Amino acid sequence: MADRSALRADCGRCVALCCVLPAFSRSADFAVDKPAGTPCQNLRDDARCGIHTRLVASGFPGCVAFDCFGAGQRAVQVVFGQRPGGPPPPSALLAQAPDLPEVLNALRGLHEVLWHLTEAAGLLRPGPLRDEVEALRGSVAALAGSGREELAHVDVGQQRRAAGPLLEHASRALRADVPGRTARHRGADLSGRRWRGARLRGADLRGALLLGADLREADLRRADLLGADLRGADLRGADLTGALFVTTAQLDAARGDASTRLPDGPLPVWRGLPGGGPHRDTAGQRV
Known part of the structure; x- marks a missing residue:
């Protein structure tokens, strides 16, 4: 990268x-x-x-x-x-x-x-x-x-x-070469969606609202997440390996843990922390 x-x-x-x-x-x-x-x-x-x-x-x-x-x-x-x-x-x-x-x-x-x-x-x-x-x-x-x-x-x-x-x-x-790439949810309101374990590999989730969505253990490998709203989304155990156009702020606003597999680049504040919620140290710096 x-x-x-x-x-x-x-x-x-x-x-x-x-x-x-x-x-x-x-x-x-x-x-x-x-x-x-x-x-x-x-x-x-x-x-x-x-x-x-x-x-x-x-x-x-x-x-x-x-x-x-x-x-x-x-x-x-x-x-x-x-x-x-x-x-x-x-x-x-x-x-x-x-x-x-x-x-x-x-x-x-x-x-x-x-x-x-x-x-x-x-x-x-x-x-x-x-x-x-x-x-x-x-x-x-x-x-x-x-x-x-x-x-x-x-x-x-x-x-x-x-x-x-x-x-x-x-x-x-x-x-293009993601097998079975059919999911297209661009701009969709998927707030609160129960997608635990969902197969979303290579999905188009650009601009989607995923507020509070249950994405535990979901397969999001190489999904396009440009502009997706992940506030409150549960990413514990999810696989975002190779997910595209993800920002640190998107991940910071979500919830994950040490089992969440991340794309290269963004490093959320909850990485490796107990509870997996948004967290900063007392000086306001990322930990």
Whole structure:
């Protein structure tokens, strides 16, 4: 698998931008209302979350399901050059750089596209399709490396639209030789579905809602899970070997254990932990 280390969130090199910049409303995902640009009530003075070990129990599953794909540390460390002496608090950084929200949103979108294109490029056989994927990956990477003025005005939607068909073709090519590949549930609402032990090898689950689904011991080998909502899904004992376009945030929002077989790349916080639920250490870092 191609290296995607630069596309992984590193909270220790950021300043909790995701806890300050976005607005969120009281809902099933967030226990409180928070205006944009104001620190979350759970944010500590050291820019770490005070309830990271109990986010879901405290009513903040939306935080578990969020991933900046490394955009936070890139914005702080590279775009705004805050490495010497350490970055200021997020509120101070926002005052210095009012375009920070636009830059962060652009970087996050570009990094997410890069996450998937990098995976596809690393899995495809040499040929025209891989060449197209590599070419687009190069142009998106160049955009992500732009300065703050260009990033603040970049059209992330255009990059997603360009990547969509290529990722679709890549998915078909990578699943073409899966025996008995017939399951197609793209965009379907499968919330709460009882699929324990289901044979979903090579299935198209792109964009499917799998909230709270029972997928224990399910065969999800080489299934396409791009954009699938796995919040609360039970993946204990499931086999996701070779599953396509899976992100760390998707797995973090699900429930698994040491018997869950994972695709290369994403490493959920529950890997190897008793109980297999979303978990963070007291410093807000992955364990």
